[in-house]
Structures are given as structure tokens and as C-alpha cells.
Amino acid sequence: MKFTKNMLALIIVSLLVSLAGATLPVQAQENTTQERLVVFESVGSDT
Amino acid sequence: MINQFAEDYSDQPVVFIDYRYSMADPPEYPTPEFRWEIIRATEEGLGLTWAVVDSGRMYNRGAETIEEAEEAFTEMLESALARPAEAEMHALWERVGDSVNVIVTVKNNSTITLSLANNAAVHAIVKEPNTVRPNHTTINPGLDSGRAIIESLAPGETGTFSITVPNLDPINWDNVQVVVLVDYQVEPGSHYDQLQARFASEVKNRLYLPSVLRP
Numbered sequence: 645m646k647f648t649k650n651m652l653a654l655i656i657v658s659l660l661v662s663l664a665g666a667t668l669p670v671q672a673q674e675n676t677t678q679e680r681l682v683v684f685e686s687v688g689s690d691t
Numbered sequence: 692m693i694n695q696f697a698e699d700y701s702d703q704p705v706v707f708i709d710y711r712y713s714m715a716d717p718p719e720y721p722t723p724e725f726r727w728e729i730i731r732a733t734e735e736g737l738g739l740t741w742a743v744v745d746s747g748r749m750y751n752r753g754a755e756t757i758e759e760a761e762e763a764f765t766e767m768l769e770s771a772l773a774r775p776a777e778a779e780m781h782a783l784w785e786r787v788g789d790s791v792n793v794i795v796t797v798k799n800n801s802t803i804t805l806s807l808a809n810n811a812a813v814h815a816i817v818k819e820p821n822t823v824r825p826n827h828t829t830i831n832p833g834l835d836s837g838r839a840i841i842e843s844l845a846p847g848e849t850g851t852f853s854i855t856v857p858n859l860d861p862i863n864w865d866n867v868q869v870v871v872l873v874d875y876q877v878e879p880g881s882h883y884d885q886l887q888a889r890f891a892s893e894v895k896n897r898l899y900l901p902s903v904l905r906p
Binding site (some may be wrong): 673677678679680681682683684685686687689 | 693696703704705706707708709710711712722726727730739740741742743744746764767768771772774775776779780818827828829833870872874885886887888889890
């Protein structure tokens with residue numbers, strides 16, 4: 645019985661840790677400035 | 692020479708796009724209208740090759756020598772790379788027949804209100820890299836572009852825009868890329884400036900959510 649409870653607790657803790665792990669990088673991304681993409685446009689002559 | 696620049700800057704966040712221009716009178720084909728309008732705002736008259744970064748904040752027209760062009764293009768690229776993004780963009784595109792549909796979100800992180808008053812718009816440019824096409828002078832041909840006019844987007848606001856670019860004829864659809872950008876005219880009669888640009892991600896297998904999960 646005690647073993648079952650421990651297993652249940654372990655599963656819950658694992659779930660919480662994985663959820664936290666999944667959430668933190670997203671929060672970190674939101675705080676990161678997006679890299680600038682430079683667009684070089686040219687118009688050439690066909691002759 | 693621009694092909695060499697594209698290779699030299701391939702490890703940097705730079706995208707090269709080349710448009711064709713017909714010297715015939717009347718023209719044998721159009722230059723993508725919305726981008727040509729912005730490039731032409733840099734200076735009156737005509738002189739090719741005409742190159743711009745940041746939608747015309749810096750440009751060079753009709754360089755006489757290769758050395759002159761190399762110096763000018765390097766200065767333009769390095770200057771543009773040194774600037775921070777002033778908007779955050781996310782974009783998806785989907786092919787529908789010979790058209791491309793694009794949906795773009797823009798968060799204005801600048802201090803400028805984007806609006807009809809400064810001709811602000813979101814542009815979607817369709818290109819087919821590493822392709823040799825008639826009348827294009829580089830291997831990064833821009834096929835065509837579309838735009839969505841921004842009526843009003845104040846600093847800090849986010850807007851969503853949809854753009855369709857029709858009648859496309861790439862050699863291979865698998866190579867097609869879509870670049871989105873947001874720009875505005877600095878002042879009436881003057882050049883434009885660009886806040887940010889991004890590659891749009893292609894949507895190939897659209898996921899249809901059950902009605903209970905739709906927003």
C-alpha cells in the first residue's frame with residue numbers, strides 16, 4: 645500500500661516537473677528579442 | 692556579383708531577392724508593383740542595378756564599377772545588420788493552386804504608429820532561390836509580391852494580416868520561399884524604412900480541429 649502511494653507521488657511529481665520544464669522555455673522565448681532579418685532587394689536590367 | 696554577396700552572407704540573417712525589369716517600351720513584363728513602388732521612392736529617375744536594404748533606408752543605384760558596388764553593398768548590409776528589430780512577426784503560408792495565401796501577425800515594437808498616413812503595409816514576397824530564370828540577374832529571383840495595408844497599429848499593438856499572391860509560376864514549388872516584412876514611409880515624398888522581416892513557414896497538412904476546440 646505504501647509502495648503504491650510512493651509510486652503515485654513519484655508520478656505526480658514527475659508530471660509536475662515535466663510540465664514546468666515544458667513551460668519555462670516558452671516563457672524564456674517570450675522575453676527574447678526576435679532576431680532581425682535583413683532584406684536585400686535588387687532590380688537588375690534585362691539587357 | 693550579387694550572387695557572390697548572397698554566398699558570402701549565407702551564414703548571416705540576410706535574404707537576397709532580385710526583381711526583373713523590362714527595358715522595352717512598352718514593358719514586356721511587370722516588376723512586382725508594390726516593391727517597385729517602394730524601391731522607386733529612394734530617388735527619382737531610373738538607374739540599374741538598383742539595390743536597397745531596409746525598404747530603401749539605404750540604397751545604391753547604377754554603380755559604375757564592381758568596386759563601387761561592392762563597397763556600397765557592404766556598407767548597406769553591415770548597417771542593416773547592426774540595427775535591432777522593431778517589430779515581432781510570425782507568418783504562415785499555404786499554396787492554393789498557383790497562388791500563395793499568407794497570414795502574418797505583427798507586433799509593433801517601435802515608437803511609430805503604423806497607419807495609412809505613413810503608407811505602412813505588410814508585404815509578402817514570393818521567391819524561388821537557387822534558380823536561373825529569364826530576365827533575372829541573380830539566382831534569387833523574386834517572383835511577385837502582395838501586401839496588406841495597415842490602417843492603424845500603435846506602438847505595442849499586435850495586428851493580423853492576410854495576403855494573397857496570385858498567378859505564380861515557379862519552376863519547382865518545393866523550392867518556393869515566402870518572406871514577409873513590415874515597412875512604412877519615413878515622411879511624405881521620402882524613402883521607406885523597415886521594422887522587421889521573417890521567413891513565413893509553409894503549412895502543408897492543415898489540421899482541422901473539432902468544432903468544440905475551435906476558438
